[in-house]
Amino acid sequence: MTLPTDPAQNLAALIRCPSVTPAEGGALSSLEVMLKPLGFAIDRPVFKEDGTPDVENLYARRSGNGPHLMFAGHTDVVPVGDESAWTHPPFSAAIANGEMYGRGAVDMKGGIACFIAALARHIAQKGAPKGSVSLLITGDEEGPSINGTVKLLEWAVAKGETWDASIVGEPTNPDALGDMIKIGRRGSLSGTVTVNGRQGHVAYPHLADNPVRGLMTLTDALLNPVFDKGTKNFQPTNLEVTSIDVGNLATNVIPAKASATFNIRFNDTWDAETVQAEIHNRLDTASGRKKYRKGRKEAIDFELTWKDRPSHVFLTRDDKLIETLSGSVAAITGRKPQLSTSGGTSDARFIKDYCPVVEFGLVGKTMHMVDERVALDDLETLTTIYQRFIEDWFG
Numbered sequence: 001m002t003l004p005t006d007p008a009q010n011l012a013a014l015i016r017c018p019s020v021t022p023a024e025g026g027a028l029s030s031l032e033v034m035l036k037p038l039g040f041a042i043d044r045p046v047f048k049e050d051g052t053p054d055v056e057n058l059y060a061r062r063s064g065n066g067p068h069l070m071f072a073g074h075t076d077v078v079p080v081g082d083e084s085a086w087t088h089p090p091f092s093a094a095i096a097n098g099e100m101y102g103r104g105a106v107d108m109k110g111g112i113a114c115f116i117a118a119l120a121r122h123i124a125q126k127g128a129p130k131g132s133v134s135l136l137i138t139g140d141e142e143g144p145s146i147n148g149t150v151k152l153l154e155w156a157v158a159k160g161e162t163w164d165a166s167i168v169g170e171p172t173n174p175d176a177l178g179d180m181i182k183i184g185r186r187g188s189l190s191g192t193v194t195v196n197g198r199q200g201h202v203a204y205p206h207l208a209d210n211p212v213r214g215l216m217t218l219t220d221a222l223l224n225p226v227f228d229k230g231t232k233n234f235q236p237t238n239l240e241v242t243s244i245d246v247g248n249l250a251t252n253v254i255p256a257k258a259s260a261t262f263n264i265r266f267n268d269t270w271d272a273e274t275v276q277a278e279i280h281n282r283l284d285t286a287s288g289r290k291k292y293r294k295g296r297k298e299a300i301d302f303e304l305t306w307k308d309r310p311s312h313v314f315l316t317r318d319d320k321l322i323e324t325l326s327g328s329v330a331a332i333t334g335r336k337p338q339l340s341t342s343g344g345t346s347d348a349r350f351i352k353d354y355c356p357v358v359e360f361g362l363v364g365k366t367m368h369m370v371d372e373r374v375a376l377d378d379l380e381t382l383t384t385i386y387q388r389f390i391e392d393w394f395g
């Protein structure tokens with residue numbers, strides 16, 4: 001039986017499956033074909049929830065005597081965008097000038113392809129690793145993330161699974177392989193502040209109350225002063241106003257309501273509760289709820305609503321995991337990777353509740369773009385890094 005030791009071949013098979021979220025597209029079946037000969041037991045649970053599409057996921061486990069390493073990732077991909085703008089069709093896995101083109105090449109079918117090749121090489125060259133290896137692969141990372149990793153983790157735990165460490169194969173390197181390992185992430189929260197005014201004629205402002213004026217005061221209070229200057233492992237907390245909505249088309253009408261939506265990425269100075277309290281406090285103070293401002297008889301009448309669940313800030317502190325991975329990267333690339341907590345959220349935010357988790361994958365430059373592609377050399381290098389990591393971590 002041939003083992004899936006060639007990352008380019010593994011990746012080509014995955015790219016040819018059009019698995020745009022929530023479609024399975026053949027990608028999980030393709031993984032199953034690769035994993036079976038490596039001795040994995042495979043489950044493909046489908047998760048459902050009202051109002052969201054059903055999503056198929058995959059959990060594969062190769063049992064051994066020793067610690068349990070989980071590799072996590074997703075086979076779903078974002079839409080291709082303008083297909084005619086692609087140099088090579090997005091699901092063809094065409095190779096040109098040493099690069100393989102295709103949606104998901106770096107985010108993140110490529111990472112999965114490399115990990116499987118690394119494990120296959122390890123088994124072929126040195127036999128089974130001294131422990132268990134599992135792959136936790138979702139089809140709902142780029143979508144609502146409801147029927148994916150969260151439920152897959154709960155499902156696996158209900159079956160009695162526990163893990164000692166996890167590596168997520170998302171593209172973490174900004175420019176070149178070896179740039180960056182992610183060891184945590186800032187938290188994220190979104191909210192909307194709505195100011196209620198009194199509608200009226202612009203020529204008779206004394207009869208109306210313009211909510212835009214109050215909203216400007218409140219958004220200014222959200223933005224200033226800065227929340228903090230950053231910490232040892234984290235960038236400064238940052239709030240961005242992402243939308244200001246009045247929806248008033250008439251130039252002679254003072255509107256009744258105005259609202260602003262914002263997102264805040266916060267570091268380990270805060271947690272979701274303290275950052276929410278800080279925002280409430282800023283708005284209460286600026287609105288005059290606490291103390292009326294000069295020249296204004298009434299407090300600004302506003303409501304604050306929080307959107308969704310917050311993502312919590314986290315930092316992985318597992319020396320064995322971090323040092324083994326960063327040592328493997330250094331041994332293969334000759335570069336010492338930066339240990340970073342930058343960037344957007346990933347499924348690591350869910351995994352961190354079950355075991356220490358780090359992220360390392362390909363170079364992210366072309367992810368989500370037209371002409372997403374990966375250098376074949378990078379596939380080979382990442383495979384070698386993962387192989388070294390598997391060897392040393394179980395070692």
Ligand SMILES: [Zn+2]
Pocket residue numbers: 074107108141170171
């Ligand atoms: Zn991804």
